[in-house]
Amino acid sequence: MNRTMNLEQRTALTGIGFVTPTVIIIALILIYPIIQSVVLSFGQSSIDGSEPYHFVGLQHYAKLMGDSQFWNALGVTFTFTALSIPLELALGIGLALLMNESFKGKGLARLAILFPWALPTALNTLIWRWMYNSDYGLFNAVALQSGLADRPINFLGDTSLAMGSMVVVAVWKTSSFMALIILAGLQSIPKDLFEAGRMDGMTKWQEFRQITLPLLKGPILVALIIRSMDALRTFELPFNLTDGGPVNATESLSLYAYKVIFDFLDFNFGAAVVVVQFLVIFAMSLIYVIALRNKD
Amino acid sequence: MNQKPRFGLYALVTLSVVISFFPIVWLILTSFKNTAGIYAWPPQYWPDPFTLENYISIFTNSPELLRYILNSFIVGVGTTAITLLLGGLSAYALSRLGMRFAGVLMVGILAVSMFPPVSLLPSLFQNFLNFGLLNTYTGLILAHAGLFLPFTVWMLASYFATLPVEIEEAARMDGMGFLRIFLTIVLPLSWPGFVATGLIVFIFSWNEFPLALVLMTQNAMRTAPVGISLYPGEYAFPWETISTATVLAIIPVLVITAIFQKQIVGGLTAGAGK
Amino acid sequence: MASVTLNQIGKAYGAVTAVEQFDLEIADGEFLVLLGPSGCGKSTTLRMIAGLESITHGDLMIGGKRVNDIDPKDRGVAMVFQNYALYPHKSVFDNMAMALKLQKMPKAEIAERVNGVADMLGLTPYLERKPAALSGGQRQRVAIGRAIVRTPEVFLFDEPLSNLDAKLRVKMRMELQELHGRMGVTSIYVTHDQVEAMTLADRIVILNGGKVAQIGTPREVYDHPATEFVAGFIGSPAMNFMSGRRTGDHWQIIDSDLVLHATERLQSTDPALTLGVRPEHLEVFAPEDAPEGPWVFDAKVKLAELLGADALLNLSVMGQPMLARVGGTDFPLAGQSVRVRIDPARLHAFHPKTGLSIHSEAKQ
Numbered sequence: 001m002n003r004t005m006n007l008e009q010r011t012a013l014t015g016i017g018f019v020t021p022t023v024i025i026i027a028l029i030l031i032y033p034i035i036q037s038v039v040l041s042f043g044q045s046s047i048d049g050s051e052p053y054h055f056v057g058l059q060h061y062a063k064l065m066g067d068s069q070f071w072n073a074l075g076v077t078f079t080f081t082a083l084s085i086p087l088e089l090a091l092g093i094g095l096a097l098l099m100n101e102s103f104k105g106k107g108l109a110r111l112a113i114l115f116p117w118a119l120p121t122a123l124n125t126l127i128w129r130w131m132y133n134s135d136y137g138l139f140n141a142v143a144l145q146s147g148l149a150d151r152p153i154n155f156l157g158d159t160s161l162a163m164g165s166m167v168v169v170a171v172w173k174t175s176s177f178m179a180l181i182i183l184a185g186l187q188s189i190p191k192d193l194f195e196a197g198r199m200d201g202m203t204k205w206q207e208f209r210q211i212t213l214p215l216l217k218g219p220i221l222v223a224l225i226i227r228s229m230d231a232l233r234t235f236e237l238p239f240n241l242t243d244g245g246p247v248n249a250t251e252s253l254s255l256y257a258y259k260v261i262f263d264f265l266d267f268n269f270g271a272a273v274v275v276v277q278f279l280v281i282f283a284m285s286l287i288y289v290i291a292l293r294n295k296d
Numbered sequence: 297m298n299q300k301p302r303f304g305l306y307a308l309v310t311l312s313v314v315i316s317f318f319p320i321v322w323l324i325l326t327s328f329k330n331t332a333g334i335y336a337w338p339p340q341y342w343p344d345p346f347t348l349e350n351y352i353s354i355f356t357n358s359p360e361l362l363r364y365i366l367n368s369f370i371v372g373v374g375t376t377a378i379t380l381l382l383g384g385l386s387a388y389a390l391s392r393l394g395m396r397f398a399g400v401l402m403v404g405i406l407a408v409s410m411f412p413p414v415s416l417l418p419s420l421f422q423n424f425l426n427f428g429l430l431n432t433y434t435g436l437i438l439a440h441a442g443l444f445l446p447f448t449v450w451m452l453a454s455y456f457a458t459l460p461v462e463i464e465e466a467a468r469m470d471g472m473g474f475l476r477i478f479l480t481i482v483l484p485l486s487w488p489g490f491v492a493t494g495l496i497v498f499i500f501s502w503n504e505f506p507l508a509l510v511l512m513t514q515n516a517m518r519t520a521p522v523g524i525s526l527y528p529g530e531y532a533f534p535w536e537t538i539s540t541a542t543v544l545a546i547i548p549v550l551v552i553t554a555i556f557q558k559q560i561v562g563g564l565t566a567g568a569g570k
Numbered sequence: 571m572a573s574v575t576l577n578q579i580g581k582a583y584g585a586v587t588a589v590e591q592f593d594l595e596i597a598d599g600e601f602l603v604l605l606g607p608s609g610c611g612k613s614t615t616l617r618m619i620a621g622l623e624s625i626t627h628g629d630l631m632i633g634g635k636r637v638n639d640i641d642p643k644d645r646g647v648a649m650v651f652q653n654y655a656l657y658p659h660k661s662v663f664d665n666m667a668m669a670l671k672l673q674k675m676p677k678a679e680i681a682e683r684v685n686g687v688a689d690m691l692g693l694t695p696y697l698e699r700k701p702a703a704l705s706g707g708q709r710q711r712v713a714i715g716r717a718i719v720r721t722p723e724v725f726l727f728d729e730p731l732s733n734l735d736a737k738l739r740v741k742m743r744m745e746l747q748e749l750h751g752r753m754g755v756t757s758i759y760v761t762h763d764q765v766e767a768m769t770l771a772d773r774i775v776i777l778n779g780g781k782v783a784q785i786g787t788p789r790e791v792y793d794h795p796a797t798e799f800v801a802g803f804i805g806s807p808a809m810n811f812m813s814g815r816r817t818g819d820h821w822q823i824i825d826s827d828l829v830l831h832a833t834e835r836l837q838s839t840d841p842a843l844t845l846g847v848r849p850e851h852l853e854v855f856a857p858e859d860a861p862e863g864p865w866v867f868d869a870k871v872k873l874a875e876l877l878g879a880d881a882l883l884n885l886s887v888m889g890q891p892m893l894a895r896v897g898g899t900d901f902p903l904a905g906q907s908v909r910v911r912i913d914p915a916r917l918h919a920f921h922p923k924t925g926l927s928i929h930s931e932a933k934q
Binding site for chain 1: 302305306308309312313315316317319320322323326334335336337338339382383385386388389390393394395396398401405407408409410411412413414415416417418419420421422423425438439441442443445446449473474475478499502503505506509510520521522524525535538539542545546549550552553554557560561564565
Binding site: 006007008 | 621624638639640641
């Protein structure tokens with residue numbers, strides 16, 4: 001070590017050394033690609049470099065604005081987010097309250113509820129696709145045998161049902177995650193607050209409204225942020241469940257971008273799509289950050 | 297104290313457990329049916345005959361499905377090892393070495409972790425292609441490390457915050473350098489934090505889809521979720537093979553979750569609380 | 571062993587001053603205590619000497635060598651932490667041996683040294699145990715032993731006794747005293763406990779709000795507090811303070827009928843002074859036994875508390891509330907009228923604005 005540097009500088013240098021590998025990897029994998037996508041989106045080029053990059057300005061964005069499939073994907077993404085998040089939140093709060101009670105076999109119950117979240121979404125989706133199957137699926141078997149339906153329901157092939165079917169899978173998978181975060185918040189509320197509430201003569205419902213909910217604002221907001229970021233970039237769920245169908249009814253923005261890039265190999269136009277998606281998510285996260293700031 | 301009948305509570309708990317678990321049970325049951333049983337009408341609720349032929353068939357006819365699982369395992373272990381080592385060093389530096397821009401860096405790391413993975417695809421695919429990283433373990437491990445390092449740094453930094461700093465100061469007085477303090481003091485003292493973080497990162501890596509889909513284009517290099525999702529069938533989706541492969545692919549996650557439930561839940565909620 | 575010199579040492583975090591620059595010369599073998607309330611800068615000062623905190627102003631010399639930019643391990647100092655800071659995953663032996671191992675000392679020599687110190691501290695039976703299997707007092711001994719094995723030139727103690735219960739604290743305090751007597755190593759000791767400071771210190775540095783309030787022997791800081799803060803901080807119960815306004819050659823105590831003669835000791839050009847007298851320097855008499863004189867006043871007992879050997883009397887001395895400490899055997903009870911004598915030689919006086927003692931000013 002260099003003796004001319006002071007203690008603080010030497011410590012700082014060590015710190016920089018420790019942080020550098022992480023920063024390089026994050027820069028290469030997360031930051032540089034976004035910048036490169038912006039560059040790609042303003043030009044025309046080929047993947048293998050046979051056609052050199054030339055600047056085309058806003059051409060791809062103009063095309064994007066006129067692409068009804070893009071607007072459809074944007075709408076699908078927002079609809080999916082707007083439908084699944086409130087359901088997940090409601091179920092998550094319910095599950096958290098349930099898990100906050102003491103009962104026998106709680107550990108096992110919590111484990112069972114955790115499983116849907118822990119398993120790969122892609123494979124979860126396959127399981128549900130199998131259960132939704134209109135010819136051999138579990139749901140149709142139950143519906144037909146019990147007389148709830150007189151002919152097979154096409155859960156995934158019917159434009160009016162596909163979105164709902166997809167939302168159900170998302171809610172099934174992620175309510176438990178919401179519940180866990182809210183449960184941790186619940187458990188951090190000091191018990192004597194409830195005891196004080198009881199001394200004041202609060203009913204269970206008043207307790208929930210006056211004590212629980214206000215103190216859960218933070219965890220709920222955090223859970224909402226994490227989940228809506230996920231929902232806005234949902235990919236493998238429609239990819240494996242419906243491949244965006246029927247007639248693009250479940251084609252999310254991520255899936256649309258993927259198809260543009262890898263089915264049509266249009267990297268420059270695809271880059272414009274992902275840049276727009278990035279901006280949408282960035283805007284959403286800004287809104288959330290402002291909301292978090294204002295919560296106190 | 298409270299001796300009210302708790303029937304309602306148990307009914308709700310049972311309902312939640314059943315709803316959470318029945319798709320997995322249905323999957324497992326399907327994997328034990330023969331082809332006729334799978335496509336039977338009315339459907340079989342219980343496999344008849346109960347058969348292991350799908351499992352035997354995977355080992356004899358579809359070894360690529362086992363290869364997918366091996367790939368997932370290699371990528372998961374590699375990703376976990378790299379993120380724990382590099383993320384641990386970073387978290388230590390950012391939380392303990394009094395770096396001037398530590399706060400800014402932490403927030404920046406959090407912000408980039410919200411980037412949608414699909415936004416990374418055009419560029420990553422091109423660069424990986426040009427640098428020969430497509431269809432390599434190194435490539436996907438690097439990509440996953442990038443995706444999950446922010447989470448790792450945050451998790452470990454919040455864990456380090458719970459350790460008394462005086463032990464590290466005593467180590468400095470004893471004559472240790474920062475790297476030695478990290479390896480011989482911080483690491484052994486915060487192993488529960490490393491275990492929880494490592495398990496979650498392993499699960500994240502095992503489950504990750506878009507990057508694995510795009511960066512591993514050769515069939516033999518695919519990870520389990522991608523390989524199974526893209527598994528080619530002759531006519532339709534071969535559900536007997538798919539269900540069996542899915543069972544095999546989720547077993548590691550099920551086992552890890554079951555054994556380390558406490559650590560994972562603790563880690564997740566601590567990470568989200570920040 | 572070595573002397574320690576703080577030459578205009580100070581610490582600032584950006585624009586915030588944590589410790590205002592000051593000079594201090596610690597003699598070889600001296601036991602110096604840094605005393606003050608929490609947040610006064612005493613720990614920061616110690617940590618600057620240890621090398622755990624960078625020094626933003628001034629020079630730190632240990633044994634005549636400037637060590638500002640030298641690593642903690644190379645400063646020849648050893649530190650005992652408040653919460654012991656033992657490595658929980660290592661045995662007592664390894665905890666004590668760590669620094670020597672890192673110095674690459676031969677194994678046999680390490681064992682000899684550690685065993686010797688363990689023997690001295692009564693830790694021999696516990697050498698193979700982990701810290702978690704020790705009591706608080708034993709852990710503190712290990713922490714001290716870890717410092718001793720290094721044979722440092724300077725010992726640093728950061729509130730080493732404050733995590734112990736009251737009984738153990740007294741015992742460990744005496745052991746520390748004895749240890750210092752035996753080894754004679756320069757020691758710098760941080761505490762907020764004035765009893766520890768008074769009993770252990772050769773000299774005390776009293777800090778308040780990042781500023782040195784006074785440096786002196788225990789007797790000096792008790793008998794001649796340099797500031798109102800020191801006067802109130804040293805001594806228990808705390809000194810009685812009252813605000814006086816000059817009327818002719820008297821000090822009229824505000825909001826009371828108490829008038830004190832402005833003796834030579836109480837001369838000041840200030841129109842107002844803060845006067846102070848310690849509870850133990852008030853003499854309380856039954857009215858019939860009281861001597862006569864200008865320093866004897868009427869008083870009423872508001873509350874009497876028996877502590878054991880002593881009793882505390884809450885008095886109203888001609889309307890001025892005061893606390894007196896008297897013998898615990900035969901003392902007046904609440905409601906009784908008494909006479910109180912104030913020893914004029916024991917009266918302190920401070921400038922109300924600066925808090926500085928008018929006596930120390932006169933001495934300078």
